[in-house]
Amino acid sequence: MHIQTHPLLSPSLGTERHLSSFHYGPKGGPKVYIQASLHADELPGMLVAWALRRKLAALEAAGRLSGEIVIVPVANPVGLNQHVLGQLLGRFETQSGQNFNRNFHDLAALIEPDIEAQLSSDSEHNRQVIRTALGAALAAQTPESELASLRLALQRLSFDADIVLDLHCDWDAAMHLYTHPDLWPAVEPLARYLDARASLLALNSVGNPFDEIHSFCWSELRQRYGTRFPVPDGSISVTVELRSQRDVSYEFAEHDAQAIIEYLTQREIISGIPAALPNLAFAATPLAGVELLSAPCSGVLVFRAPLGVWLEAGEAIADIVDPLTNQVVTLSTRVAGVMYARHIARLATTGMEVARIAGARAFRTGSLLSP
Template identity: 50%
Template sequence: MLTIQHPLLPAVPGTTRSLTSLHYGTPGSGPKVLIQASLHADEVPGMLVAHHLRQRLGALESAGRLRGEVVLVPAANPIGIGQWTLRSHQGRFELASGENFNRAYADLAPAVAEAVRGQLGADAAANVARVRAALRAAVAALPAASELQSLRKALFGLAVDADVVLDLHCDGEGVLHFYTTPDCWPGLQPLARCMGAQAVLLAEQSGGEPFDEALSMPWALLARQFGPATPLPQACLAVTIELRGEADVAHPLAAQDAAAIEQFLALRGLVADAPSDAAALPPLRCEATPLAGSMPLVAPHGGVIVFVRAPGERVTAGDTIAELIDPFTGALTPLKTPVDGLFFARENRRFAVAGMSVGKVAGAQAQREGALLSP
């Protein structure tokens, strides 16, 4: 295992931070997989899964069983991990700018299209190699004028030429669920089966330019731009994996998730002498649904939140999911789901302000437009 430190641009003199990446296997000897944990630094379950993965990957490497390269970023946000204010961890937004750490990743497709124009042909593997080289060059050319930009660039550089990218997050409280694109979903179905995902939300461009889409969407966009005469497969499968809720930090769960990820790596050909029969996997626990069909439950006023339904329950339009109580007047407002679907995530705080989303129901039909992700 090789450990690499990637220094970030210091925000002010006298301070230094670096991003740590752990590299297992041999680059170029097979597929490349990037797994990163806790880009939102206050979402801790991914760090514990990474802890279990580093033990598994180390054992596979020592036994000579890794075919390819696995890059593990055990704590993907050294800026956010240190942002504590009045005993509360603030790891979702950079305090200096207010920017979400998992937004505003650059759209590389235009620069790559220009760089490879006239160079692609009928050989799909050669096309993939040329596009990956152009992607690496496009990331190298990105600005890094702030500490946050330097972090984004470092993470981008580690992942941009990977075959598979697993971005480990979590919700406030919820069941294990995925966010990915329609083009990635067929290749990620075995992972959903291995991990027991209970909801899968699909969108081509969800708004906000999150990390996973910045890596996967250039392939789909370029394939459409150059047309069927220029074969270009979906060469990067990228997914945001929500590892249940913020408090689901326990060795049994993390060990289970790490084992499932290792099983998926074996299916992708990265583990020698391992079962690789996808037909033997558990069945899918859900059908994929559009992210535009995921409906938020919004508090019309502030108050105490009392949930009457739990994540993982199927609900019907009109069902009360929670009650919102004004502690001054005693008024009680039921919060009802507008759609049939799976109640898959909810807020972990129990007091709401007006306009706050306190839960999410995955419906089967697209009903929203514009920015589909929470801020």
């Protein structure tokens, strides 16, 4: 294992932050990139990364790694320093108001149309041409802020990875994940090992989040050149939502780290026999099929259904209780599916998003993720 340090642009006199990346296994084979807590207040991923590092060190010592596995346990030192009245605010940069997990470089746009003359009828040749062009394009970028330098450093570490896992969590949620529809057959074993209760598929949810800029690059190039030049799926990229912000425990971290180890063994990046695949809890569904339940009024929010179980259309999800008027408003789902995430607050304000249900039929368009 070796450690690399990646300085970020200094935002102010006398201050400087950096990223640390930990590299296991030999270069030249397949590459895996795993980062944690890009939203800095989503801490379960940091503990999973810690558990993964211990496991990878042992596997490396045993000679069982066939490729390089890069771990970035703290992907957002900028957000980790944003405290207001004792509360860690790690989702948005307070300087710009931007979501840390949006506005990454559109990789396909960086290299089109310069690569067309270099493509051929050989898919593997095209993979290398595209990766070389991506590396050169990212190396040529000059960031103008600390946030931009953070995003660029993460992309430079990950652009050539065969597998990219971005470890997040939600406010209050069951285990779930996001990935590209074309990648689902390759990602399904990971969903099984993790016991994901929802697997949400989207080609382009809008906003250039970290996992999508890897997968969308290849599908975009394939759409543009695929009839003339074969373009492979160059990156299996997944956002893994490790349950809730409060779900920080050794037990969860051990389970989740071992699930990732089993997946990488199944992908033959770690030598050995992977554990038998568990059953998939629920079928994958389109992100555009997610029903967003909002509060029509204010009051005390009382959930009536648990996370991570199947709900039929019309089933009660929660009540909003007004202790001044004695009014009780019941929220019910309009679609059948799994309630995979819900708000952590228990005071509903009018218009607040209360819960998300993973339905099977796509009906939403435009930006599919939270701001």
